Amino acid sequence: MTAHQWRIGPAPVDGEQVDLAVDCHRGLRGPYTGLGGVLRQLVPQAYERWPDLVQRHLTEILSAAPELRGTLDAAPETLTSLAVPEERTRIYPANRTRRLAHGATEFLAGHATRAGRLPLRLAFDRVDQADPTDQEFLAIFLRRVRPDVVRVLVGTDGAPLEPELTGALDRYADRLPELPRAAGPAGRGPEELLRAYVDADGTSIDPAESAAYRRADPQARTALHDARAALLRERGEWSLELGAIPWHLERGSDPAGAGAEALYEAARHCGALGYYHAVIDYGTRGRAIVDPDTQMERFWLLSTRASSAMVVLGRTVEAEPTYLDLRSRYADPELQMSTGYALAMLYTRFHPEELKDHHLARGYINNSIAIASLLPDPQKRAFHSVFQNNGLALIEMRLGRVAAALRLVDDGLDRLDRELPGDKHRLHRSVLVHNRGKAYLALGRLDEALIDLTRVIELDPNYADYYFDRADVRRRLGDLTGAVADCDTAISLSPPFFELYYNRADLKAELGDAAGAIADFGYVVELEPDQLDARVNLVSLLLDDGAVDAARPYVEEGLRRHPAEARLLHLRGVLALADGAEADARRYLDEALATDPGLVAALASRAALAFDGGDHGRAVADLTAALAADGDNPDLLYNRGFVHEAAGRWAEAVADYDRALELPGADRAELIGRRARCQAELDGTAAGGPGGTAGRPDLAGAR
Known part of the structure; x- marks a missing residue:
């Protein structure tokens, strides 16, 4: 397979064959400038030939290339997407762009x-000037797509890249010789050069x-910016409103307007x-060109757009001064x-734990609740009072006062129903129902949680996260099949x-569908290779x-990504055991336990290795250490009893078997049989031999 390619310099250049080349500079169309350029060219043809493929990915296509909305059927709408701006009380998580x-x-x-013409050859140029959305996409694209299916050529100019993209290029792309970018044509006068700069x-x-x-001349520049912005707007392409058009208008005749x-x-x-x-960028640029004294509302809204985006990205300490500044100004x-x-x-909610x-x-x-109660407009007063009290409910949850939080949410729903028309703030009504369901869940009132989560799904049937939450409740109620259906x-x-997919894999494993669980855990690891729990579960099932x-x-x-991860070192030891390489297995298990001395699975595996080598004392020591970490594990007690039995320590074996029989999940028939043989030895009534012991412990739960 020919690898993907990376060049510092233009991509593509003369003589290189590509099917499609796009300029990723965020100044052109903002987020997804590069991906959107590819989709705008490929999707219309694909929609004619394979509408099912396009339909399956409508959300991501229309998010990255909004101009296609008129060409394609609409993606499934949610109350979030339908809400008018003043009623939008839910925002997406930061990782939505990864999805x-x-x-x-x-x-x-x-x-x-x-x-069928493989590979499809795509070139992405000026990637170091791309928005983080494009850089994230390319990092994932390079990692997940085989170059014999889609071959990617990335061009950069040497500026720093997002770390994930740098890692992907280093691993999945061949570095090509560096090439300079060609200068513009010679012999151009000042006016032509000026126009070329503005047109870029x-x-x-x-x-x-x-x-x-x-x-x-400043006036000449201003006139060119106004004309260019007007020309671009005539094209009616919304993504230009995220890049070039605001850039020109900032420099045109009415920057503050x-x-x-x-x-x-x-x-x-x-x-x-x-x-x-991008929101942080727009908000910061906007604050710089408006007058905070005469344009209070615009300054306020641009400021809070930027600071709210910082909060979602975890930059909370950076965001807080903006809120304090606004409070001191107005x-x-x-x-x-x-x-x-x-x-x-x-x-x-958002600050690091040490600052909460x-x-x-x-x-x-409470100050905001007091202000809301004084708003003159009755409908605004009702909505904002309920909204602020919903915030108080979250604080009460964090303080452990779940019953108080539940009362606040209940009261809020009642008030909205009493004081607002049914078509107003439908999104926030659904948020309140969802929050009440989560409060019921926290109180262990699972049936009531299920009722509310079912109700919120009826209110907002296309919002995936609600099914995710209801699956959790159904699982706790023992309805594994219903939980899988919600995940589906x-x-x-x-x-x-x-x-x-992680949750569905767990459910399938509980239902005994090992093949389904393996497929889902495998997909999790393909999506996010650093998900250790999914990787460990996948390997264990395999x-x-x-x-x-x-x-x-x-x-x-996994070990390439996490060289000192104890669970993966243990699994490497299990693989060595399967290969018959006992010395390697012992070394890997020792390394795992040096990293995590209480890792039960590694202790159990090392005990099995010691048992096979006839070292009963070492096996008992490791199993005893494992039981110190997981004392109610009937399989570990069975295993230690088995080792005691093999060593002729009948009383110790009986004690372990007795304790294991008291615990849920024990193999009672096997334990009763082994205990009877050991007790017979103690009573001197055994027919002969060391209790009939043969083989080795089954080491259930060793992985």
Whole structure:
């Protein structure tokens, strides 16, 4: 297989054959400039030939290439996507872009396979100037797509890349000779150079063009920016509103008006889709061009768009001063109320653990509740009071006062039903029902939790996370088949995210569907190779199934990523045992236990190795250490009893078998039989031999 390729310099260049080349510079179209360029060219044709493939990936296609919305059927709508901006009270998690990237990866691989001309050759240029969404997509794309299906050529200019993309290029791409970028044509005068710079939408790296732009008459520059923004808007392509158009309007004749409005709309759009790095960029640029004294509302909204995005990305310490600055600038009641809520959420939910202060959060939210109660408009007063009290409910949950949280949510739902028309704030009503279901779950009231989660699904049937949550409740109620069905529905409604497949794999394992569990755990590891629990579970199931050779690459890849991970070192030892390499197995097990001395599975495996070598004392010592960590494990007690029995220590064996018989999950028939033989030895009535002992402990649970 020819590898993917990476060149510092332009990609592609003359003489290189590619099927499709795109410029990824975020100044052109913002988030997903590169991926969106590919999708805009491939999807219309694919929709005609393979509508099922496009339908399966509508959410990710329309998120990255919004211009296609008029060409394709709409993706499944949720109350979140349908809510008007002032009623949108839910935001996407930061990892939503990973889900979109995985879905786009699978669409492009499927497109290439169905088209039959392999490999599809795609070139992505100026990737170091791409938005983090494109860089994340390319890192995943390079890792997941075989170069004999889609071959990728990445061009950069030497600027730093996102760490994940750097790692993917280092591992999956061949480095090509570095090439300089060609300069623009010679002999151009100042006016032509100036126009070329403006027409490049701020992305030109030609020194002559940038110099001409700096030297040009300011009024001439302004006029060119206005004209270019108008020309681009005539094209009616929404993604241009996320890159080139706001850039021009910031530099046009009305930066604080048209420029700030364009940046706010870009921030609003990207915030609704979870493109939080771009939101920070737009908000920060917008704050710099508006007058905080005369444009209070615009300054406030641009500021909070940026700070809210920082919070979602975990940059909470960086975000907090913005809220404090706004509170010190303005006495506006709604601003004080909204920033108070934001600060409360920082201190109860988002800040690092060492900075959280639930009582301080309670103080902020109580102030916001007081302000909400004084709002003159009855409907706004009702909604904001309920919204703020929902925040207080979360704080009460964090303080362990679950019953109080439940009362607040119940009261909020009752108030919305009494005081607001049924078509108002449908999204927040569903959020309250969902929160009440989670409160019931925390109280252990599973039947009531199930009722509320079923109700919220009826309110918002296309929101995948609700099925994910209901699956958890159904599992706790013992309805494993229903839980799997909910996972199936959630998977059908969402771009891929590993948590769904992980939970479904666990459920399938409980139902005895080993093949299904292996497939789902394998997909989790394909999506996110650093998910250790999924990798360990996958390898364990493969070993239980006797698929030693299939398990081996998963262990080695895991150790490449996590060289000191004790569970993977233990599994490498199990593989060595399967190969008959006892010395290697003992070394790997020792390494695992040096890293984690209480790792029960490694202690049990080393005990088996000692038992096979006739070292009963070492086997008992390891099993005793394992029981110190997991004292209610009937399999470990059975194993230690078995070793005692083999060594002729009948009383110790009987004691272990007796204790194991008291525990749930024990193999009672086997234990009773072994205990009887040992007791017979103690009573002097055995027919002969050491209790009939043969073989070795089964070491159930050793992995």
